Amino acid sequence: MIVSDACGVLVVEADPFLRLAAMGLVEDAGLSGYAAAHSANAFTVLTSNNDIGIMFTNIEMPGSLNGLELSKIVRRRWPHIAIIVASGASNVAANSLPTGTTFIAKPYQPETVIAFLKEAASSDRWDAAHRVI
Numbered sequence: 001m002i003v004s005d006a007c008g009v010l011v012v013e014a015d016p017f018l019r020l021a022a023m024g025l026v027e028d029a030g031l032s033g034y035a036a037a038h039s040a041n042a043f044t045v046l047t048s049n050n051d052i053g054i055m056f057t058n059i060e061m062p063g064s065l066n067g068l069e070l071s072k073i074v075r076r077r078w079p080h081i082a083i084i085v086a087s088g089a090s091n092v093a094a095n096s097l098p099t100g101t102t103f104i105a106k107p108y109q110p111e112t113v114i115a116f117l118k119e120a121a122s123s124d125r126w127d128a129a130h131r132v133i
Contacts, residue, residue, distance in 0.1 A: 007053035007121040009033045010081075012042045012070065014061040022056060025110055029117040039065035046074070052081060054120045056113070059087040072098050082120035084113075 009026045011033055013019035019035050026033035034049060036042040038061050046052060055074055059067035071083050075098035085097060088106035097103055102116055 007031060008049060008051040009054040009056060009117060009121075010036060010042060010045055010049075010052050012036045012039070012055065012057035012061065012067065014038060014058065018058070022113070025113045026056070026117060028110070029114045029121070031117060031121055037061075038063035039067075039070045042070060042074075046078060046081075052078075054082045054084065054117060056084045056086070056117070059085060059089060059092065068092075068096055071101060075099070075101070084116055084120065086113075 009031050011019055011022045011026060013022055013035075014037055016037075019037065023033045023035055031054075032051075034045045034052065036045050040063055042055070042057070055071070057067040057070060061067055065073070067085055067087070071085055074081055074083060083098060083101040084104060085101055086104045086106055086108060092103060094103070102120075104112060104116065
């Protein structure tokens with residue numbers, strides 16, 4: 001699998017320590033990352049950077065939207081973005097996630113996140129036009 005360096009990752013996590021750790025996993029996957037503490041920050045980053053191909057978000061976060069609501073809007077507005085949702089909640093129903101979303105339960109293994117990031121950024125999924133193929 002070839003990982004595309006043209007695919008940026010948006011990490012949306014309210015906890016600054018977990019956000020920093022997740023950004024480290026993005027770097028370990030060989031990708032560039034952007035960080036946001038909540039959905040309003042996420043929308044600012046998404047509208048300002050056209051290289052984002054993956055969003056890695058927590059469900060629980062402050063603000064008007066949680067990670068599930070954010071994911072649904074991102075899926076509609078930016079359908080090419082692969083979405084990875086993480087949560088420590090055990091009651092996340094598969095039908096509450098947007099189509100094609102990957103769910104990772106917390107606490108997660110770093111290797112699992114790195115593998116999902118690499119898969120989402122692989123050249124099999126990400127082309128020069130920034131579309132999922």
